Amino acid sequence: MRLLKTFRTVKNLRGRGRKPKVTPVLARRMVREVKKNSRITTKAILMNLDSAGGNISRQTVQRTLHTAGFHGRRPMRTPLLQIRHTKTRLAFANAHLDKDEDFWSSVLWSDETKIELFGHNDVAFIWRKNGEAFNPKNTIPTVKHCGGNLMFWGCFSAGGPGNLITVNGTMKKEQYIKILNNNIRQSAEKLGLGHQWTVQHYNDPKHTAKVVKKWLADKNINVLQ
Known part of the structure; x- marks a missing residue:
């Protein structure tokens, strides 16, 4: 009643309750630490x-970062990717900007993939905002390496997946x-x-070998350059 009579409101006024331990200045310092090193x-x-x-x-730090969007x-x-890979991919994208949906629906994409049986499985976490998943500082670069693994060849189009084949040993031409x-x-x-229809495969040496190119030409199979 005293609050209503004095301030004409029953809502809690600013300044009431326990003061936060994290000041705006301290919160900005936390955000700077995360922006400087997301890991x-x-x-x-x-x-x-x-x-x-x-x-x-540490829970207070987490809540502060959550409030800031991290x-x-x-x-x-x-x-x-190396610089030459980035330039090549950009050139490919620019060369096909005018292709319509019918063209891409006729492309049969193919590739090989290796599944590591005994890989590095440690769980790592980063602090990031939504929409920043593929920022280079928020990713883990991967390279192919030997060891216990299974290799597969597969293909797909806009209509769905094609055949999936197990590759025995090292695939050669x-x-x-x-x-x-x-x-x-x-x-x-x-x-x-x-x-x-057109088949796509990347510039792996076994894909660009002369005997492979000749086989594709003899079979009248179009290849997406």
Whole structure:
């Protein structure tokens, strides 16, 4: 009643209740630490704040970062690209900007993938905002390496997946031709691509070998450059 009579309201007034331990200045310092190093831990943030942090907990640091829009996420794994790879991919994208939906629907995409059986499985977390998953500082570059693994060849189009084949040992140009011969046309027919379709594979040495190019030409199979 006293609050109503004095201030004409029953709402809590500013300044009432327990004062927050994290000041706006301290919150900005936490955000700067995360922007400087997205892989920093809450424990390391507290150590960097030193005495300025006062008696605050790691949970308080987390809540402060959540309020600022940063959340702990697993980093995206992306291929380790060199400058020449980036330029080539950009040139490919620019060369096909005018292609319509019908063209892309007729493309049969193919590739090989290796699944590591005994890989590095440690869980890493980063602090990032939504929409920043593929920022280079928020990703883990990956490279191919030997070890316990399984390799597969597969293909797909806009209509769905094609054949999936297990590759025995290291794939060479002779084995690649055999896989294409047994699967590429069958996959195109299964996906209903008709007679006018194009196959895509990247510039791996076994893909660009002369015998592979000759086989594709002899079979009148269009290749997306």
